């Protein structure tokens with residue numbers, strides 16, 4: 066059983082954001098859709114064990130999210146990647162690998178490899194504070210790849226990336242071992258919904274759809290042209306937000 070979220074509630078200053086979410090993240094790729102403020106980043110941060118639910122439980126293959134081992138199996142790309150002043154791209158990625166339990170030597174080698182997968186080999190020795198927004202995003206993706214996690218939780222991974230880098234990112238995902246589960250939060254409804262196996266839609270703190278891509282697209286009326294089905298299906302599920 067992959068990541069399992071059971072009856073999770075989360076509020077910021079008593080304002081509920083997640084309201085009794087029950088969710089089992091399937092294997093392969095899933096896109097997480099939802100309007101601004103739906104609670105996607107909050108849900109990902111809970112699944113990454115960065116935040117704790119006020120009620121409910123989260124586990125991965127029977128390992129509770131409060132367990133250190135849980136964090137080693139899961140990788141998270143936050144919506145905002147923190148740049149660590151003074152560190153080079155390779156040092157920052159290696160540091161994350163080390164935090165996830167790799168030896169210093171293994172993390173150092175894996176950091177170079179992860180940065181080459183996001184086409185940043187020529188920036189290994191560059192200070193992260195000198196990188197562009199899109200390059201920092203790619204450093205974040207490298208951080209998520211560095212320790213060969215079994216589950217990748219990616220919060221708007223392609224935001225700020227140019228079209229070529231979006232393609233590289235998709236190729237990188239496609240090349241992951243089949244047993245790795247990936248959950249990708251995105252607003253690119255038309256793009257990713259048709260390139261993943263599963264779709265989850267979160268609206269006002271509740272999951273309003275979870276299933277395969279065909280089932281998601283079936284929410285659009287049958288006379289909608291194929292190129293617009295994803296967009297229309299999304300509007301049907303979330304209103305015009």
Ligand SMILES: Nc1ncnc2c1ncn2[C@@H]1O[C@H](COP(=O)(O)OP(=O)(O)OP(=O)(O)O)[C@@H](O)[C@H]1O
Nearest residue numbers: 077078082099100101102103104105106107108144
């Ligand atoms: N640190 C915080 N303190 C208080 N409220 C917060 C905090 N983070 C998020 N919120 C609120 O919680 C709600 C859900 O936010 P969240 O970032 O999880 O949504 P989202 O679906 O990821 O949105 P977006 O698509 O805009 O990134 C929003 O109303 C937001 O204002």
